[in-house]
Amino acid sequence: MxxxxxxxxxxxxxxxxxxKTFRDSDGLWEGHNVMDVATPDGWRKNPELVLDFYNQKRKQLKEVQxxxxxxxxxxxxxxxxxxxxxxxxxxxxxxxxxxxxxxxxGELLKVRSTKNENQILDWQDDLLIGDKDQNGHQLRPHIVWFGEQxxxxxxxxxxxxxxxxxxxxxxxxxxxxxxxxxxxxxxxxxxxxxxxxxxxxxxxxxxxxxxxxxxxxxxxxxxxxxxxxx
Structure with missing residues (x-):
C-alpha cells in the first residue's frame, strides 16, 4: 500500500x-485593492468591477502553463x-x-449561484451581469472571498x-x-x-x-x- x-x-x-500574487507590500492585486474585488462587500458595491477582475484573471490563466x-x-x-x-x-x-x-x-474556472452556493457550473469565458442560474439568480465567481466560510x-x-x-x-x-x-x-x-x-x-x-x-x-x-x- x-x-x-x-x-x-x-x-x-x-x-x-x-x-501574479497580491501578497506584496502594497496590498494590491493586479492594481486593485483586495477589499474591492475579493470580499462580499466589494461584490455588493460594484459587481461589474468584480466580474471584470475575474474575467481578466480567467483570460490570463489560459496563457500560462x-x-x-x-x-x-x-x-x-x-x-x-x-x-x-x-x-x-x-x-x-x-x-x-x-x-x-x-x-x-474556490476555482477560477467555475461559477456559482448567488442564492445557492451548492449550484456550481464549469465556466471558461467571461461572466457578465445577466448570466443567471436555472432559477434566474445571478451567477458569481466560485471563489471563497475574504470573510466567507x-x-x-x-x-x-x-x-x-x-x-x-x-x-x-x-x-x-x-x-x-x-x-x-x-x-x-x-x-x-x-x-x-x-x-x-x-x-x-x-x-x-x-x-x-x-x-x-x-x-x-x-x-x-x-x-x-x-x-x-x-
Whole structure:
C-alpha cells in the first residue's frame, strides 16, 4: 500500500508559471485593492468591477502553463497516494496531471449561484451581469472571498490527519484557516517546508525539514529525499 503524501500549496508554486500574487507590500492585486474585488462587500458595491477582475484573471490563466513544481507533484503519484490541498484558484495542478485536488479557496474556472452556493457550473469565458442560474439568480465567481466560510476545510483537515508525509509549498502560512492545517498532522509526521523565504513555524510538534528554494527546485529536492526513504 502506498504511503499518503499530503501537500499544501499556495501562490508561490503558481507564481513561477507567471500568475501574479497580491501578497506584496502594497496590498494590491493586479492594481486593485483586495477589499474591492475579493470580499462580499466589494461584490455588493460594484459587481461589474468584480466580474471584470475575474474575467481578466480567467483570460490570463489560459496563457500560462504548469511548471516543473506542478509536474513533479503529479509524478509523485507513481510512488505515493498524493493529495493536493491548494489555496490557489487556478487549474495548473489539474493540467499537470494531479488527480486528488482540494481547492480551499474556490476555482477560477467555475461559477456559482448567488442564492445557492451548492449550484456550481464549469465556466471558461467571461461572466457578465445577466448570466443567471436555472432559477434566474445571478451567477458569481466560485471563489471563497475574504470573510466567507471555507466549505472544503473539513475535508482538508480529514486528509491532513491521514498524512504519512506533509509538505508546505509556496505559501506564507499567513492565511487562515489554511495555515492551521499543519497542526492537524498526526504525531511523528515528517514535514517538508519549501519556500525561498521561509518563516519560523512556532509550536511545531513534528520533525521539520526546511528547503529554502523556489517551488520547482524545492519539489525536486523533496522528491529525491522522499524516494530515498521508500
Amino acid at each position: 502506498k504511503k499518503k503524501l499530503v501537500v499544501l500549496t499556495g501562490a508561490g508554486i503558481s507564481a513561477e508559471s507567471g500568475i 504548469p511548471n516543473l513544481g506542478h509536474q513533479i507533484l503529479a509524478e509523485l503519484e507513481n510512488y505515493f497516494d498524493v493529495y493536493i490541498i491548494t489555496q490557489n484558484v487556478d487549474d495548473l495542478h489539474e493540467r499537470a496531471g494531479s488527480t486528488n485536488i482540494t481547492h480551499l479557496h 471555507v466549505p472544503a476545510l473539513e475535508d482538508a483537515i480529514t486528509i491532513t490527519e491521514q498524512a504519512d508525509f506533509f509538505a508546505v509549498i509556496g505559501t506564507s502560512l499567513q492565511v487562515y484557516p489554511a495555515a492551521g492545517l499543519i497542526d492537524f498532522t498526526k504525531k511523528g509526521t515528517p514535514i517538508y517546508y519549501i519556500d525561498p523565504k521561509p518563516i519560523k513555524i512556532p509550536n511545531l510538534k513534528n520533525p521539520l525539514e526546511v528547503i529554502p528554494n523556489v517551488a520547482s527546485e524545492g519539489v525536486q529536492i523533496m522528491k529525491d529525499k522522499l524516494l530515498t526513504n521508500l
